[in-house]
Amino acid sequence: QAKQAGRNGMRFFDQRMQDTLSARAQLENELRTAFDHQQFELYYQGQVDADGRATGAEALIRWIKPDGASISPAQFIPLAEETGLILLLGDWVLEQACRQLRDWQHDAATRELVLSINVSAKQFRQPDFCARVRSAIERYGIVPARLKLELTEGLLLDNIEDTIASMTALKALGIKFSLDDFGTGYSSLQYLKRLPLDQLKIDQSFVRDLASDPNDQAIVLTIIAMARSLRLDVIAEGVETQAQRQLLAELGCDAYQGYLYSRPQPLPAFQSWLAEASPAATACA
Ligand code: C2E
Numbered sequence: 001q002a003k004q005a006g007r008n009g010m011r012f013f014d015q016r017m018q019d020t021l022s023a024r025a026q027l028e029n030e031l032r033t034a035f036d037h038q039q040f041e042l043y044y045q046g047q048v049d050a051d052g053r054a055t056g057a058e059a060l061i062r063w064i065k066p067d068g069a070s071i072s073p074a075q076f077i078p079l080a081e082e083t084g085l086i087l088l089l090g091d092w093v094l095e096q097a098c099r100q101l102r103d104w105q106h107d108a109a110t111r112e113l114v115l116s117i118n119v120s121a122k123q124f125r126q127p128d129f130c131a132r133v134r135s136a137i138e139r140y141g142i143v144p145a146r147l148k149l150e151l152t153e154g155l156l157l158d159n160i161e162d163t164i165a166s167m168t169a170l171k172a173l174g175i176k177f178s179l180d181d182f183g184t185g186y187s188s189l190q191y192l193k194r195l196p197l198d199q200l201k202i203d204q205s206f207v208r209d210l211a212s213d214p215n216d217q218a219i220v221l222t223i224i225a226m227a228r229s230l231r232l233d234v235i236a237e238g239v240e241t242q243a244q245r246q247l248l249a250e251l252g253c254d255a256y257q258g259y260l261y262s263r264p265q266p267l268p269a270f271q272s273w274l275a276e277a278s279p280a281a282t283a284c285a
């Protein structure tokens with residue numbers, strides 16, 4: 001009896017593993033085809049200063065299927081990382097971002113905007129990553145300080161000496177660094193002070209319940225104090241309500257990103273938002 005059940009259990013398990021594997025293989029295939037057919041698009045989410053003025057944007061990749069459905073990166077970035085496809089995607093994002101910055105630089109209203117892109121560990125660890133960034137900056141003739149790379153704590157701490165060397169080389173080009181999802185990893189001041197960072201980005205998990213959770217308030221206060229003592233800018237992500245924004249301001253945060261201001265959106269919609277968020281800037285155009 002038991003043996004029988006065990007065998008059946010095993011067969012069932014095999015079948016499930018088989019299904020998982022083929023679903024994975026299928027997604028991998030779809031991703032490659034999507035890349036070949038240029039089904040990826042960059043969305044832009046605004047970032048604002050204490051006065052609510054747009055200072056820049058974060059570029060967030062989307063996979064737009066032929067039927068128009070937009071697939072979140074959370075659903076394909078992990079597999080793209082495992083399979084190495086992230087290198088192609090990452091290059092493409094860098095290219096698009098620099099092209100966009102070039103266009104913005106041609107217009108007085110958008111000249112000062114900073115564009116942040118997310119960089120995955122595999123991409124950052126490429127021996128020629130710095131050369132790729134330099135090449136893109138030079139080809140598009142952009143001011144390097146307008147490009148910001150978002151890295152995560154896990155990536156940075158993985159091999160700290162290599163990380164410092166790579167970041168220092170990139171920093172010499174003039175680009176900026178933001179530490180994404182800050183507070184979810186294990187960085188200590190000891191590590192942070194050795195990294196040539198420009199900004200800490202408070203993870204949205206601390207922002208979500210900020211109004212009701214004193215622990216989150218304490219964490220945010222600590223992060224802002226850390227940023228201050230390291231002379232780093234600080235920005236909060238996932239800001240959805242005025243109450244959150246108000247508390248963040250009281251805790252000393254002075255840059256914000258979230259649905260309260262703008263959703264990640266395709267370029268034309270983002271440009272319209274810009275015109276509204278920075279009326280003064282547009283008036284000079
Ligand atoms: P992330 O870099 O931490 O990006 C922030 C995520 O929070 C984005 O999700 C954004 O749409 C979402 N978000 C922004 N404001 C709010 C808000 O007010 N409320 C809530 N609930 N969410 C908000 P998204 O676009 O799905 O991206 C997920 C993650 O995928 C990103 O997290 C980033 O780690 C990764 N990713 C996105 N684009 C790229 C890319 O081009 N390259 C790489 N390597 N990773 C990317």
Ligand code: MG
Pocket residue numbers: 058118150180
């Ligand atoms: Mg990010």
Ligand code: MG
Pocket residue numbers: 180181201203204237
């Ligand atoms: Mg983040």
Ligand code: MG
Pocket residue numbers: 181204
């Ligand atoms: Mg995140």
